[in-house]
Amino acid sequence: MAYKPSMRRSRVTADLELNITPVMNLMVVLIPLLLLGVEMVKLSIVEIDLPPASAGAGDAANEKNPEKEKEKKLGLKIAITSDGISLATASAVMSGEQGEGPTIPIQADGEQNLDLLKDKLVEIKKAIADKGFKDKNTAIITAGKNIEYQVIINILDTIQSYEDDKGDIQPLFPQVNFGQVVI
8 A cells, every 4th residue: 555645745846046146246346345455565586695505615615716815805794683783894893883892783772773784884885896896795694593584684675775876776785695693
C-alpha cells in the first residue's frame, strides 16, 4: 500500500527575479570614494653597498696593485649614535663645538640635527672640490644598534643632494655604503 505524501513537504516555488540595482548604485558610489581615499605611496630607491665580507681580501688586492695606493681617498664616515652624529675622513675626525663628543650633538628635543649635518657636509664637499679625490661622492654610514631605522633613512635623504648658491640641485654624497659597527 502506498502512502500519500505529506502536505507539509510540498513547497510552492515561485520564480523570483533579484533586484540588484541598489547594490550596483552602492558600488558606483563606493568605488570612486575608496579610490579618492587611498594614499598614493611614492617609492624611491637609494643604491647602497654592503661592507665587504672580510677586510683581509681588500688588503691583499692593494699589495698587488700599487697604483691604488697612490689614489687619494676621502673616506668620509658618518657615525650615528644616541649622542649625535660624528663625521670623520680617512685622515681626520671632525670635533664638535666643545672639542669632545660627536661632531653634531643631538638637539634638546632628542632629534638629530639634520640641518647642521647638511651644512657640515656642504663645507666638506666645497673643501674637497677639484682636489682629485676618487671617492668624492661616497659616504660610509655606521649606526649604533639603538638607532631607529627612520633616523637612518632621514640621514640618507639629507646627504643625497644640496642646493647651491645659484639654486641648482647638486649631488652631495649620493653613493652610500654601510659600514660595520664595532663595539
